Amino acid sequence: MHQPATGLVIFDCDGVLVDSEPMSVEVLVAAFNRAGVAIDDAYVYENFLGRSMATVVETAREEFALTIDERFLDAMRQDLYQRFRSGLRAIEGLTAALDDLERAGIAFCVASSSNPERIVLSLSVTGLLHRFEPHIFSATMVKNGKPAPDLFLHAAERMGVAPACCAVVEDSPAGLAAAKAAGMRALAFCGASHATGPRHHQVIDALRPDVKFDAMGDLLHCLRV
Numbered sequence: 001m002h003q004p005a006t007g008l009v010i011f012d013c014d015g016v017l018v019d020s021e022p023m024s025v026e027v028l029v030a031a032f033n034r035a036g037v038a039i040d041d042a043y044v045y046e047n048f049l050g051r052s053m054a055t056v057v058e059t060a061r062e063e064f065a066l067t068i069d070e071r072f073l074d075a076m077r078q079d080l081y082q083r084f085r086s087g088l089r090a091i092e093g094l095t096a097a098l099d100d101l102e103r104a105g106i107a108f109c110v111a112s113s114s115n116p117e118r119i120v121l122s123l124s125v126t127g128l129l130h131r132f133e134p135h136i137f138s139a140t141m142v143k144n145g146k147p148a149p150d151l152f153l154h155a156a157e158r159m160g161v162a163p164a165c166c167a168v169v170e171d172s173p174a175g176l177a178a179a180k181a182a183g184m185r186a187l188a189f190c191g192a193s194h195a196t197g198p199r200h201h202q203v204i205d206a207l208r209p210d211v212k213f214d215a216m217g218d219l220l221h222c223l224r225v
Helices: 021-034 041-047 053-064 070-087 094-104 116-125 150-159 173-181 198-206 216-223
Strands: 008-011 107-112 136-138 166-170 185-189 211-213
Touching: 008 150, 021 041, 021 053, 021 070, 070 116, 094 107, 094 216, 107 116, 107 150, 116 136, 136 150, 150 166, 150 173, 166 173, 173 185, 173 198, 185 216, 211 216
Parallel strands: 008 107, 008 166, 107 136, 166 185, 185 211
Antiparallel strands: none
């Protein structure tokens, strides 16, 4: 079956554009532990990777009888944002990959489960904001977050590109499932620091992404596979 030409690449943010997941997981685990809920990094990666804060709040209530209020969220955000400002880095090879897309005439945007404030901060401190504005989409803009397809379909509609002509670059199982549900090509990026372990690869392989790659500089080649 002929594969339509890619007209739009939709990037997730955390773990795809910026190497933020270890910081995020550490902050979330610490916040839960302070509230008396004993979770670890493995639990967060298994249950929350790529999912919205609304999912975290719902899980905390249903599984641990923990009510996450605005004070809890604000303290967690302050901790995380401080870490971002002092140490967040862009994924290696990303700037060259974006240059390749521009030369090939392929549009791109970001569609993340994070809230808009966090996305903008992540892109700002890593020098990427000017490459994406105003094409920044958040799960707060749709009814259902990943693994539902809503966010990616919203991004495609706003960008004026049919879903079949979109490719999604994701690091999380929830994001890859959302891409497939949206009828888009699912490209699994496994080059961030949290995504190198055998367990992560096992979970990703089980979802059968269209492409799996670990060097962002190979993106354009992967789109043409």
